[in-house]
Amino acid sequence: MVRFGSRGWRVPLTYGTAIAAAVACSAVLITVLFLSLSKIESSLPRFGFFAVREFHIAIRDVTHLRDMTSLAQAAPGSADSLEQLSAANDLVYIRFKRIDGTGTTSEIPAYASIVPRVADAVTRLDAMIAAGLPLDEKSLKEMGLELEHLVERMNDEYYKYGDEINEDLYSTEKSLNRFNYQIAFALAVLSLLAIGTAVLLIGRRETIKKLEFLAWRDATTELKNRAWMSANRDVMLDRARLAGKQLRLFLIDLDHFKSVNDTFGHHIGDLLLKAVAEVLQSVERPDEVVAVRLGGDEFAIMAIGDRHAAADALGDRLRQQLNRFAELEGHHVRMGASIGMACFPEHGSDISTLLRNADSALYVAKAEGRSGFVTFSPAILNQFDMQLGEEAGIKRALNCDEFFLVWQPQFELATGRMTGAEALVRWRDPAAAAIRLPVSFIPTAExxxxxxxxxxxxxxxxxxxAARWMPVSADDFVCSVNLSGKSLQNDAYFAHLLLVLQQTGLPPSRLQLEITEGVFIQNSRNALNALAEIRNIGVGLALDDFGSGYSSFGYLADFNLDQLKIDRSFLSGLESSKKKQNIVRGIIALANSLGLTVVAEGVENETQLDFLIAERCHSAQGFFMSQPIEENLLTKHLIARQGRMKDADKFRLSLSA
Structure with missing residues (x-):
C-alpha cells in the first residue's frame, strides 16, 4: 500500500503501478506525438514560396544584366551603356549577397550551383567596367552568351523547384492526415492527459491552417490559388450541374501590369494586385462565387447562377470596378483589366473546354483595345484560327523577305521641289498571289x-x-519611316536604330521617324524618354495623323517634335467644307507658332493643293502629285529633278518615267 497525506489515504499497489505505467506510457506516447508533429513541421519547405519569389526576382535581375550587356555590345563606346551596365551589375551583386531571414540565398538548394557562376560573371564584368571605355566587344559577347545560359538554367530551376515545393506540401498534408489517427488513438488511451491533448490539438490546428494557407492560398492577395482551382473546379461544375444552374468562368488579365512594375516598382505592383483582389473578394459568395489568382497578373472567377439571369451582369460589374484609378501610397495608378467569359453548359461541358473558350474570349478582349469584356461565341474560334493563320503568314514573310517598300514623295509647296519621301511597307504574299497593303496585316502584327x-x-x-539616294538628292532630302508604339517602348529598337545608321552610313539628319498620338496614352513618361534618346542622336520626329486621335496640345509642348502631318480625313471634301478649311488653317497656324513644319497627307486634286499653297502649308503628299512608287522609279525622278525648281504641272510625277 502507498500512503498519501496525513489522512492516511491509501492507494493499492496494483493501482499505483497501473497509474505509474499509464503515466510512463502517456509520456512516451506524448513524446512520440510531439516528435511526429515536429517532423511534419520540419518537412515543410525551409524556404518555400520565399525561394520561388526570390528566384523570380533573381531571374529578372540577371535577365536585365544580360540585356544591358547586349546594349553595351551594340554601343561599346557609350557612357550611357557603361552606366546602365554598371547599375545592372551592382543590382545582381546585391541580389545574390543579400541576407534573408533564414540564411543567405546561396543556402537555397536550387541556388547552390548557380550563385558561384553569377558571382564570377559579376566579378568579370566589374573588371571590364573598371577598364573603362571603350568596352571590349568580344568579352561582352562572351559574357552575353554566358548570361543567356544562366538565365535558361535559372528558368529551369525556377519551375523545377516550384514543382518540388508543391510535392512536399501535398506529401506533408498526407502525413498530417495520418497524424490525425495517431491523435485519436492517443485521446482514447490517454483520456486523463487533457492538458497534453489540448496542446496537441492546438498545435495540430495551427499546422493545418498554415499548411492549408500555403497549399490553397496565394501569399500576396490571400485569394485561392491555382492548386485550389485544380482540386476544386470539377466540384463547382458538378454542383452547378446537379442544381440545374449555369457555371460562369471569367478569366481576368490586368492591362499593362508590367508597365506599373517598371514605372513604380514591384512594391506598388503588389499593392495593385491586392487592390484587384479586394474587388474580386467583394463579389465572392460562399459555395456560389469564388475568386482565384492563377498567377502573375491573371485571375479567375467561378460563379454559379441561375440560367435565366443576365449572364454578363457580373462581367460588366467587374469591368467597371477594375477599370479605374487607385491611390497606392501616393501614386495615382490605373487599375485596368480585360475579361473573357465562357458558360456551362452553353460553351462547354467540362472545365478544360470552358477555360480554353474563356481564354479565347479574353484574347479578343485584349485585341479589341483592352479594358473590355467579351463573352465567348463560336465566331471567336473562327476569328482566332484566322488570327493564328495570319500570324504564321507574317512570320513566313519575315523569314522569306516578302516585305518591300514603296515611297510616297513629299513636295515643298513654296518651290515645288521634292524634299523627302515616306517609306510605305507592302507584302508580296504568294499565298494570296497579290500585293497586300498595310491595312490588311499591320493590325494583326500589332x-x-x-x-x-x-x-x-x-x-x-x-x-x-536612303543612303543610296544621297549622291542624287539634296542635302535636306529626308526619308520618313513609321514607328509603332510597341517599338517605341522596346529598348531593342533603339539599339537596332543605332546599328542600322552605323552600318548604312546614313546621317541621322536624313531620317525621320513618324509616330502617332496613341503612343502617348498608356505611358507618356516612357515615350518621352524614348523620344529624347532618338532626338539626341539627331533623328527627326514627326507626329503622324494629327487631329485624328487623342489630340492634345500637351504633347506638342512636352515632346521635341519637328513636324506635324495633317490627317488625310481633313483633306477629303476640303473644297466644300468650311469647317475642315478652318481646322486645317488652325493646324497650320499652330504648327507655325511652335516652329514646326506641316505636311498635308492625302492631296487628291488641284483645288486642295491650291488651298494649301494659299494657306502657306509647308509640304504635301498625295495621289494628285504622285502615287507611292518603287525605289528605282523614284531614283530616276531624283536624278531628273536634281537642281530643278517648280514645274508648271503642280509638281506631279509622271509614273511612266
Missing amino acids: RSDLILEIDKVVLSKACLQ
Whole structure:
C-alpha cells in the first residue's frame, strides 16, 4: 500500500503501478506525438514560396544584366551603356549577397550551383567596367552568351523547384492526415492527459491552417490559388450541374501590369494586385462565387447562377470596378483589366473546354483595345484560327523577305521641289498571289508583337535605300519611316536604330521617324524618354495623323517634335467644307507658332493643293502629285529633278518615267 497525506489515504499497489505505467506510457506516447508533429513541421519547405519569389526576382535581375550587356555590345563606346551596365551589375551583386531571414540565398538548394557562376560573371564584368571605355566587344559577347545560359538554367530551376515545393506540401498534408489517427488513438488511451491533448490539438490546428494557407492560398492577395482551382473546379461544375444552374468562368488579365512594375516598382505592383483582389473578394459568395489568382497578373472567377439571369451582369460589374484609378501610397495608378467569359453548359461541358473558350474570349478582349469584356461565341474560334493563320503568314514573310517598300514623295509647296519621301511597307504574299497593303496585316502584327520585327525590317530597308539616294538628292532630302508604339517602348529598337545608321552610313539628319498620338496614352513618361534618346542622336520626329486621335496640345509642348502631318480625313471634301478649311488653317497656324513644319497627307486634286499653297502649308503628299512608287522609279525622278525648281504641272510625277 502507498500512503498519501496525513489522512492516511491509501492507494493499492496494483493501482499505483497501473497509474505509474499509464503515466510512463502517456509520456512516451506524448513524446512520440510531439516528435511526429515536429517532423511534419520540419518537412515543410525551409524556404518555400520565399525561394520561388526570390528566384523570380533573381531571374529578372540577371535577365536585365544580360540585356544591358547586349546594349553595351551594340554601343561599346557609350557612357550611357557603361552606366546602365554598371547599375545592372551592382543590382545582381546585391541580389545574390543579400541576407534573408533564414540564411543567405546561396543556402537555397536550387541556388547552390548557380550563385558561384553569377558571382564570377559579376566579378568579370566589374573588371571590364573598371577598364573603362571603350568596352571590349568580344568579352561582352562572351559574357552575353554566358548570361543567356544562366538565365535558361535559372528558368529551369525556377519551375523545377516550384514543382518540388508543391510535392512536399501535398506529401506533408498526407502525413498530417495520418497524424490525425495517431491523435485519436492517443485521446482514447490517454483520456486523463487533457492538458497534453489540448496542446496537441492546438498545435495540430495551427499546422493545418498554415499548411492549408500555403497549399490553397496565394501569399500576396490571400485569394485561392491555382492548386485550389485544380482540386476544386470539377466540384463547382458538378454542383452547378446537379442544381440545374449555369457555371460562369471569367478569366481576368490586368492591362499593362508590367508597365506599373517598371514605372513604380514591384512594391506598388503588389499593392495593385491586392487592390484587384479586394474587388474580386467583394463579389465572392460562399459555395456560389469564388475568386482565384492563377498567377502573375491573371485571375479567375467561378460563379454559379441561375440560367435565366443576365449572364454578363457580373462581367460588366467587374469591368467597371477594375477599370479605374487607385491611390497606392501616393501614386495615382490605373487599375485596368480585360475579361473573357465562357458558360456551362452553353460553351462547354467540362472545365478544360470552358477555360480554353474563356481564354479565347479574353484574347479578343485584349485585341479589341483592352479594358473590355467579351463573352465567348463560336465566331471567336473562327476569328482566332484566322488570327493564328495570319500570324504564321507574317512570320513566313519575315523569314522569306516578302516585305518591300514603296515611297510616297513629299513636295515643298513654296518651290515645288521634292524634299523627302515616306517609306510605305507592302507584302508580296504568294499565298494570296497579290500585293497586300498595310491595312490588311499591320493590325494583326500589332496584336501579336510581330510589329516589332516588321518595324526593324522597314527601318533597315529604308535606311539602306536612303543612303543610296544621297549622291542624287539634296542635302535636306529626308526619308520618313513609321514607328509603332510597341517599338517605341522596346529598348531593342533603339539599339537596332543605332546599328542600322552605323552600318548604312546614313546621317541621322536624313531620317525621320513618324509616330502617332496613341503612343502617348498608356505611358507618356516612357515615350518621352524614348523620344529624347532618338532626338539626341539627331533623328527627326514627326507626329503622324494629327487631329485624328487623342489630340492634345500637351504633347506638342512636352515632346521635341519637328513636324506635324495633317490627317488625310481633313483633306477629303476640303473644297466644300468650311469647317475642315478652318481646322486645317488652325493646324497650320499652330504648327507655325511652335516652329514646326506641316505636311498635308492625302492631296487628291488641284483645288486642295491650291488651298494649301494659299494657306502657306509647308509640304504635301498625295495621289494628285504622285502615287507611292518603287525605289528605282523614284531614283530616276531624283536624278531628273536634281537642281530643278517648280514645274508648271503642280509638281506631279509622271509614273511612266
